[in-house]
Amino acid sequence: MKKTIVFILFLITSTANAQQSASIVGAGKTVDPYHYASVKSVTFNKAVVASAHPLASEVGAAIMKQGGNAFDAMIATQLTLAVVYPGAGNLGGGGFLIARKSDGKSVALDYREMAPAKASRDMYLDKDGNAQNELSENGHLSSGVPGTVAGLFATMPFAKLSFKALIQPAIDLAEYGFVITAHEAAALNSTKEDFLKYSSQPSAFIKDQPWKAGDTLIQPQLAATLKRIRDNGSKGFYEGETAKLIVEEMQRGNGMISYDDLKNYTVKQRTAIAFDYRGYNIISFPPPSSGGILLAQMLKMIEKYPVGSYGFQSAKSVQLMIEAERRAYADRAQHMGDPDYWKVPQKTLMSDAYLAERMKDYNPNKASVSADIKAGTIHESEETTHISIIDEQGNMVAVTTTLNNSYGSKTVVDGAGFILNDEMDDFSIKPGVPNMYGAIGGEANAIAAGKRMLSSMTPTLVLKGNKPFMVVGTPGGTTIPTSVFQSIVNVIDFNMNATDAVNKPKFHHQWLPDEVMVESNFSAETKMTLEKMGYKMVDRGGIGRTELIKILADGKRESAADGRGDDSVAGY
Numbered sequence: 001m002k003k004t005i006v007f008i009l010f011l012i013t014s015t016a017n018a019q020q021s022a023s024i025v026g027a028g029k030t031v032d033p034y035h036y037a038s039v040k041s042v043t044f045n046k047a048v049v050a051s052a053h054p055l056a057s058e059v060g061a062a063i064m065k066q067g068g069n070a071f072d073a074m075i076a077t078q079l080t081l082a083v084v085y086p087g088a089g090n091l092g093g094g095g096f097l098i099a100r101k102s103d104g105k106s107v108a109l110d111y112r113e114m115a116p117a118k119a120s121r122d123m124y125l126d127k128d129g130n131a132q133n134e135l136s137e138n139g140h141l142s143s144g145v146p147g148t149v150a151g152l153f154a155t156m157p158f159a160k161l162s163f164k165a166l167i168q169p170a171i172d173l174a175e176y177g178f179v180i181t182a183h184e185a186a187a188l189n190s191t192k193e194d195f196l197k198y199s200s201q202p203s204a205f206i207k208d209q210p211w212k213a214g215d216t217l218i219q220p221q222l223a224a225t226l227k228r229i230r231d232n233g234s235k236g237f238y239e240g241e242t243a244k245l246i247v248e249e250m251q252r253g254n255g256m257i258s259y260d261d262l263k264n265y266t267v268k269q270r271t272a273i274a275f276d277y278r279g280y281n282i283i284s285f286p287p288p289s290s291g292g293i294l295l296a297q298m299l300k301m302i303e304k305y306p307v308g309s310y311g312f313q314s315a316k317s318v319q320l321m322i323e324a325e326r327r328a329y330a331d332r333a334q335h336m337g338d339p340d341y342w343k344v345p346q347k348t349l350m351s352d353a354y355l356a357e358r359m360k361d362y363n364p365n366k367a368s369v370s371a372d373i374k375a376g377t378i379h380e381s382e383e384t385t386h387i388s389i390i391d392e393q394g395n396m397v398a399v400t401t402t403l404n405n406s407y408g409s410k411t412v413v414d415g416a417g418f419i420l421n422d423e424m425d426d427f428s429i430k431p432g433v434p435n436m437y438g439a440i441g442g443e444a445n446a447i448a449a450g451k452r453m454l455s456s457m458t459p460t461l462v463l464k465g466n467k468p469f470m471v472v473g474t475p476g477g478t479t480i481p482t483s484v485f486q487s488i489v490n491v492i493d494f495n496m497n498a499t500d501a502v503n504k505p506k507f508h509h510q511w512l513p514d515e516v517m518v519e520s521n522f523s524a525e526t527k528m529t530l531e532k533m534g535y536k537m538v539d540r541g542g543i544g545r546t547e548l549i550k551i552l553a554d555g556k557r558e559s560a561a562d563g564r565g566d567d568s569v570a571g572y
């Protein structure tokens with residue numbers, strides 16, 4: 001009897017060891033969770049992943065080395081981010097994937113969160129009709145029905161490896177832990193009180209002593225959830241034990257998400273937005289993101305001006321770009337929302353005639369005033385994360401995924417170990433009342449059961465001569481489309497390399513509030529000139545975390561991970 005037990009124990013341990021040794025994650029292995037560093041810019045020969053965390057980029061690159069393509073890498077990278085970058089990487093959020101396959105076909109997957117069936121237009125108004133932003137920004141009631149896991153499975157038909165292989169690195173990192181960066185330690189410490197306030201139980205993110213760089217974060221509940229997804233597919237999240245844990249968490253905190261909401265979640269295939277800018281073909285994300293339309297509007301509004309000759313961040317080029325940004329964002333507030341609930345006049349908003357009309361009152365010597373710039377008339381019946389990938393065959397994949405702000409609702413699903421989003425705040429909770437990004441909206445983006453909240457996420461691909469040229473995207477709330485806009489202009493008009501395009505100071509105007517936000521290293525001289533022209537200039541912290549891959553004339557992949565965070569590239 002004793003011998004049998006010993007033998008069984010031996011079998012269990014040796015199987016576990018064998019699994020461990022097959023893993024790419026572990027001390028001294030391809031992906032070493034205890035020793036890693038950010039790599040900011042490398043020109044690779046064949047394939048590259050740029051993401052918000054070194055371990056996630058390393059996993060993605062290793063998956064491609066094992067024979068996976070850019071879609072395999074994307075799935076594995078997103079799952080890894082859900083473990084190693086809990087502020088934005090997620091199982092409890094949503095996102096958009098835009099891709100161009102090596103055969104030239106494009107893919108646009110919408111796995112944005114949906115409003116629960118019980119959600120309603122005025123759910124965040126008190127009895128006097130005042131908006132209660134606190135409820136849409138934090139805690140159980142701020143969460144939309146998560147879409148990420150469904151999105152990963154909707155990506156699987158384009159992948160080559162098994163889902164089991166793609167999820168294993170994330171499981172290992174959650175189960176055995178990884179050391180955290182100084183950024184992560186600081187962010188966890190500053191969110192501790194919120195986690196305690198908005199979660200019904202303590203979680204792996206809470207400990208007595210403050211977190212410091214080099215501490216190991218182990219997430220056993222998250223590992224168990226990932227294993228249920230590995231073993232049961234999408235149902236491992238939207239049904240069974242995980243669904244039960246989500247609904248129980250909702251019940252403890254007056255949230256709304258039900259079993260049916262989870263079971264009924266659907267990914268939507270959208271038609272990518274495609275347009276030309278100075279001979280380059282740009283592919284970006286359509287509604288329910290505002291990103292692709294805004295990007296098209298801004299680029300097309302400046303296209304007839306010789307921006308390159310104005311000089312990078314000269315008052316002349318910045319002023320033109322600000323005025324394009326202002327006008328595009330005025331349209332966002334009025335015309336954009338979930339296309340399944342609101343007729344978005346996409347064609348008109350992007351048409352040359354309409355955009356020429358929008359710029360008719362543009363004065364190169366003077367600031368326009370947002371109060372005078374309304375949305376165009378249509379005559380027609382800070383936390384998110386971005387991943388850019390290109391593989392050896394030329395498949396280009398860009399995903400921006402989000403919990404909304406840092407650590408989302410700060411509600412951790414007890415027993416399941418992941419954080420839920422606070423994406424409901426992206427709806428217009430009351431016409432004219434700004435959300436956490438200062439964005440206002442109205443009917444187009446009002447709350448309704450099952451509706452998807454308007455996003456700014458702008459995962460974008462650029463082709464030159466019908467060949468891959470750039471993969472780009474960033475987090476940053478409403479600053480996302482302007483950051484992508486400026487990164488593209490930096491490369492196309494100002495001939496910048498990937499690193500400069502990403503790291504040079506950015507600016508942002510979103511119609512309302514009527515001000516230009518600039519990063520602190522923005523040119524002081526340009527700032528002064530613009531102030532004299534009537535612009536209100538406001539300093540702010542870093543704008544975005546852009547991940548950009550530029551494909552050079554010889555086919556090499558020049559990559560840049562944003563210097564503003566732990567972002568990192570990996571490839572070969």
Ligand code: DON
Nearest residue numbers: 382383384455456475476477
């Ligand atoms: O979908 C959106 O537009 C926002 N929820 C994105 C949030 C974001 O980028 C926060 N990151 N800093």
